[in-house]
């Protein structure tokens with residue numbers, strides 16, 4: 001008998017099976033074995049007339065055990081499908097009792113029970129698409145039979161979790177109960193008493209019959225437009241279409257075939273890498289286990305500008321009271337106006353309720369008085385990117401904030417060590433770099449100085465997750481993790497322009513690769529006048545003898561700032577962009593100025609030239625300790641810079657592309673652009689040894 005991971009108790013005529021497999025009751029080999037044995041026991045116990053299946057600890061079953069994927073354990077019988085077959089043919093009433101989350105295989109198992117009940121705070125979903133997969137245990141065949149095809153397509157291609165109230169309305173669950181265990185037992189008893197019979201979900205065909213092919217054509221168009229190269233969403237639509245055009249048995253076979261196809265894909269490997277990378281990034285080596293995060297129950301923000309307002313929304317959305325300070329009432333009013341407007345847009349789009357907007361706004365208290373910040377657990381400075389101003393603020397905060405408060409700067413590149421140097425508590429000083437718009441972008445790049453304490457680090461990493469961000473820890477260095485690499489991506493794009501590529505080609509290649517936006521369009525959106533200012537500030541970091549392309553400066557001199565002036569690399573009419581011969585002429589004049597003979601580039605050459613420098617600089621960040629691990633860099637770029645998650649991140653992509661090729665490209669780039677572009681020792685070693693980042 002395997003170590004029992006499934007508790008078995010009798011409550012009157014109901015057998016209660018509790019899956020105990022922390023942390024999320026994943027359907028490991030041990031759990032599947034335990035479930036098989038417990039169901040057999042219930043079947044043979046004449047006193048048992050119903051079975052309730054629930055999860056121990058904080059949740060129901062969160063899906064197949066991802067850690068077993070690709071291992072022999074995943075082949076151990078009974079498979080999930082075997083358990084489902086037992087359940088779907090079980091001679092006694094079976095009830096899935098859901099709290100926490102029922103996700104992936106967990107929900108698929110519940111869909112083979114006769115009925116499903118959930119507590120109000122529970123959530124259910126089929127998020128396999130986020131792993132480059134599809135629900136491979138009948139989810140694409142059963143869920144649409146309850147929700148209808150269009151809702152089923154939306155839920156499964158998005159992977160979203162839905163609350164139990166919505167699940168009830170859609171028929172995914174049959175009742176909401178106050179207490180997961182007693183409520184489920186009572187539901188079972190009542191169903192027995194009333195002699196209610198349940199039709200197995202797989203036999204309910206009314207919602208998958210007679211569906212017009214146009215529904216799938218429309219879905220493919222809509223989902224395809226957002227997929228940005230992801231393959232799983234389109235395969236999911238094929239499977240749901242099969243639920244409507246084939247028998248249930250054939251549909252299940254079809255789904256299994258398409259699941260195997262996705263399981264073998266590079267995208268599944270990349271997305272699985274990313275799943276663990278995001279969680280690994282929260283683990284900081286070298287910090288003793290007894291160092292615990294401080295509670296963050298109040299937040300002060302200095303600066304009600306775009307960033308400060310967005311950060312205020314982030315904390316308010318997490319239910320944390322915010323005191324928002326600015327220098328004068330006009331700035332404060334303007335900042336709060338932007339916050340209110342942002343919430344209003346979300347309400348009008350239906351993405352949040354009016355109540356949510358009102359409750360979040362009620363948590364934001366504007367003030368002009370620094371004294372009002374003193375008792376907050378953390379203060380985040382989001383003032384101008386000038387060191388003198390930041391030093392003045394932190395010196396003042398040092399004398400004001402309660403002992404133990406965390407003093408954070410949202411700076412995107414200024415030195416945290418230098419900022420901390422004006423305080424008497426450098427251990428409490430840290431960078432918390434949010435990305436604009438701060439209430440939307442997921443990345444929180446926490447930056448430790450040489451003095452930042454372990455407790456401060458652990459606290460801001462935990463805080464990141466608590467406020468719905470994806471935290472990554474950087475050590476203080478120019479540009480931290482993301483922006484330090486970004487200058488090589490945009491820099492090489494501008495050199496490519498000088499050498500003959502066009503803005504259209506570069507942006508087309510970047511978006512074909514899966515980037516949310518190409519580098520030239522990104523420049524136009526951010527505003528190149530701002531880029532010129534920050535490049536002036538960083539000019540000292542360019543070694544003598546090296547140069548940065550002056551194309552951006554030339555465009556700004558010509559009044560071409562980007563979208564804000566309706567012209568930049570492109571000409572804009574509203575949000576629509578057009579090629580602009582005037583911009584091309586400026587680019588060509590730079591080529592001429594530097595005696596560069598322009599030539600054609602293949603798209604593949606542009607792609608390699610754009611992304612290889614990212615990998616090269618990322619390797620240097622691992623080497624010098626700016627980044628703890630390669631996968632942290634992947635997490636930063638996926639969440640802060642729109643790098644396609646289905647490619648795993650720049651470092652994962654580079655390893656697949658070949659570190660030896662990346663190394664050679666770095667040597668070539670150094671020839672062209674200067675020593676900053678040369679490969680570091682780590683990349684050289686790994687390339688020559690034929691190893692990957694795990695040997696870093």
Ligand code: T1G
Nearest residue numbers: 023026062063064065066067103104105127135136137279
């Ligand atoms: N398998 C194994 N480990 C898992 C896991 C899973 N399904 N889900 C989470 N973990 C680990 C995670 O790595 C972390 O480990 C710890 O649990 C806490 O996770 C046939 C094939 C459930 C909402 O995609 O969305 O079913 O870092 O930090 O924030 O069709 O975990 O502590 O060592 O995320 O409270 C489908 C993925 C699988 C759900 C909880 N299911 N998990 O969030 O904790 S494929 C999923 C989540 C499948 C079938 C297919 C979240 C969560 P460690 P956490 P959390």
